[in-house]
Amino acid sequence: MKSDIQIAQECVMQPITEVAERFGIDTEYLELYGRYKAKLSDKLLSEDKKGKLVLVTAINPTPAGEGKTTVTIGLSQALNRLGKKSLVALREPSLGPCMGIKGGAAGGGYSQVVPMEDINLHFTGDIHAMTTANNLLSSMIDNHIHQGNALGIDPNNITWKRCVDLNDRALRQIVAGLGGKINGVTREDGFIITVASEIMAIVCLAEDIDDLKDKLSSIVVAYTYNGKPVTPKDLKAVGAMAALLKDAIKPNLVQTLEHTPAIIHGGPFANIAHGCNSVKATKMALGLSEITVTEAGFGSDLGAEKFFDIKCRKAGLKPDCVVLVATVRALKYNGGVDKAELNTPNIEAVKKGFCNLEKHIENLHKFGVPVVVTLNNFVTDSDEEVSYIKDRCESMGADFAVAKVWEKGGEGGIELAEKVISVLESKKSDFHVLYDENDGIVDKITTIAKEIYGADGIEIDAKAKKEIARLEALGYDKLPVCIAKTQYSLSDNPALLGRPQGFNISVKEVRVSAGAGFIVVLTGNVMVMPGLPKASAAENIDVDSDGHITGLF
Numbered sequence: 283m284k285s286d287i288q289i290a291q292e293c294v295m296q297p298i299t300e301v302a303e304r305f306g307i308d309t310e311y312l313e314l315y316g317r318y319k320a321k322l323s324d325k326l327l328s329e330d331k332k333g334k335l336v337l338v339t340a341i342n343p344t345p346a347g348e349g350k351t352t353v354t355i356g357l358s359q360a361l362n363r364l365g366k367k368s369l370v371a372l373r374e375p376s377l378g379p380c381m382g383i384k385g386g387a388a389g390g391g392y393s394q395v396v397p398m399e400d401i402n403l404h405f406t407g408d409i410h411a412m413t414t415a416n417n418l419l420s421s422m423i424d425n426h427i428h429q430g431n432a433l434g435i436d437p438n439n440i441t442w443k444r445c446v447d448l449n450d451r452a453l454r455q456i457v458a459g460l461g462g463k464i465n466g467v468t469r470e471d472g473f474i475i476t477v478a479s480e481i482m483a484i485v486c487l488a489e490d491i492d493d494l495k496d497k498l499s500s501i502v503v504a505y506t507y508n509g510k511p512v513t514p515k516d517l518k519a520v521g522a523m524a525a526l527l528k529d530a531i532k533p534n535l536v537q538t539l540e541h542t543p544a545i546i547h548g549g550p551f552a553n554i555a556h557g558c559n560s561v562k563a564t565k566m567a568l569g570l571s572e573i574t575v576t577e578a579g580f581g582s583d584l585g586a587e588k589f590f591d592i593k594c595r596k597a598g599l600k601p602d603c604v605v606l607v608a609t610v611r612a613l614k615y616n617g618g619v620d621k622a623e624l625n626t627p628n629i630e631a632v633k634k635g636f637c638n639l640e641k642h643i644e645n646l647h648k649f650g651v652p653v654v655v656t657l658n659n660f661v662t663d664s665d666e667e668v669s670y671i672k673d674r675c676e677s678m679g680a681d682f683a684v685a686k687v688w689e690k691g692g693e694g695g696i697e698l699a700e701k702v703i704s705v706l707e708s709k710k711s712d713f714h715v716l717y718d719e720n721d722g723i724v725d726k727i728t729t730i731a732k733e734i735y736g737a738d739g740i741e742i743d744a745k746a747k748k749e750i751a752r753l754e755a756l757g758y759d760k761l762p763v764c765i766a767k768t769q770y771s772l773s774d775n776p777a778l779l780g781r782p783q784g785f786n787i788s789v790k791e792v793r794v795s796a797g798a799g800f801i802v803v804l805t806g807n808v809m810v811m812p813g814l815p816k817a818s819a820a821e822n823i824d825v826d827s828d829g830h831i832t833g834l835f
Contacts, residue, residue, distance in 0.1 A: 295318050322532060336706075340607040352393045369542070371545045372544060374548060381820040388402055442504060450811065486559065547562065553769040590715055632667045655683075727787075746790060761794070762799075
């Protein structure tokens with residue numbers, strides 16, 4: 283069996299100018315990054331022409347892998363095969379999982395975006411630009427204090443962290459400024475992974491360069507000794523940060539293995555950030571196609587909830603359909619089967635593990651959007667298992683289709699594409715958000731915990747309670763909340779599989795991302811700087827003398 287990278291490297295890519303031309307994109311709107319990548323001009327944004335918007339999400343991820351990005355790409359390819367003009371809009375991969383354990387985010391099998399190696403590594407430099415803008419701000423904070431601290435910044439109350447787009451647990455907590463006065467003020471600091479940075483969120487939510495600068499101006503980086511918020515505007519950092527990001531805010535155009543145009547832009551994780559590609563990319567795709575297929579990270583309890591309650595709320599987007607990805611293997615895993623036994627038919631385990639899929643269907647119905655459940659097919663799936671899942675999904679009011687897009691690309695997504703088209707033509711979306719923005723911070727967290735996770739309630743640590751009170755006093759309580767939580771469970775405990783009952787969500791930390799326009803809530807033991815596993819993916823990546831890369835997946 284060929285690996286994903288082997289399949290991708292066998293693809294004869296078309297010049298990106300030709301891919302763009304078929305969708306009516308003239309070369310004057312392209313900034314070329316070689317033959318197969320390009321940045322897209324803001325002139326392609328159209329408020330008049332709007333296609334249908336389909337979100338792809340999934341059940342809670344398992345070690346077996348669910349293939350959400352693969353299904354997203356395969357569905358768009360299939361829609362084009364059926365004569366529908368469809369663009370796929372995805373997130374940019376982070377080097378953290380590429381070098382860690384999860385792998386890249388370019389799809390798999392015959393449903394990939396290419397050039398796969400470029401996309402999974404440095405791509406067009408967007409994430410590097412965000413890293414640099416983030417760390418410029420950190421250096422200007424420390425320099426301001428070193429140069430006399432005219433703003434009265436309290437060194438013990440700096441909330442802004444440095445970042446790097448790699449997994450590095452040793453950087454979670456550091457002491458900066460050692461070595462005497464010449465090296466600055468000694469203080470505690472730390473790093474987060476770039477995809478969890480507020481800069482990433484701002485780039486993904488900004489409508490244009492002016493909006494970007496407004497959002498950068500509003501970031502709260504620290505507090506003064508008098509408790510006043512300090513912003514990049516106070517530090518005169520906004521202009522330089524925006525200059526570093528001027529190209530990073532432009533969406534990127536590549537292609538799938540079947541030469542379907544793919545807009546890839548922004549890469550926030552859904553377990554520790556808002557998990558959606560950029561507003562600009564989605565709106566651009568909507569203006570260029572009949573059906574835009576996009577995705578939100580991890581399970582619907584994380585990515586989809588944030589797509590609806592944060593991205594759609596802020597950008598005025600109204601999704602027309604949701605595709606919920608599941609696998610027979612994942613349901614068996616949620617039913618208690620060991621990873622090594624997932625390829626063995628086990629209808630009883632499927633029945634037991636269906637509760638996880640059941641909860642995700644219930645959750646999506648709460649947003650008023652029609653749901654299509656798709657099983658990402660594996661050859662070990664039995665007819666009995668598939669039939670059971672189909673019957674249960676349809677009994678809950680969800681449509682159902684099997685996807686074989688890893689094996690067959692767009693051809694393997696025809697059944698799913700036909701089902702999506704049928705839903706778009708026959709069912710009206712009554713999209714609405716889950717909570718009112720005027721609800722209090724605690725009320726918003728509680729609503730998500732109870733309605734989406736199935737918790738009994740929330741438990742808030744004393745430190746988090748104090749910060750909530752401060753944010754309310756400063757007028758930030760009207761912002762939506764972005765909950766950072768483990769992706770592996772509906773609860774905040776990754777060991778609780780299936781559909782946990784009788785638990786509370788533990789709120790450990792609360793911080794404001796005023797520039798992005800939401801409040802980050804850290805729960806359980808979630809980390810905003812991951813660590814590498816014992817055997818990292820980086821150990822298997824190599825490049826030969828001809829520049830041929832191996833080991834990426």
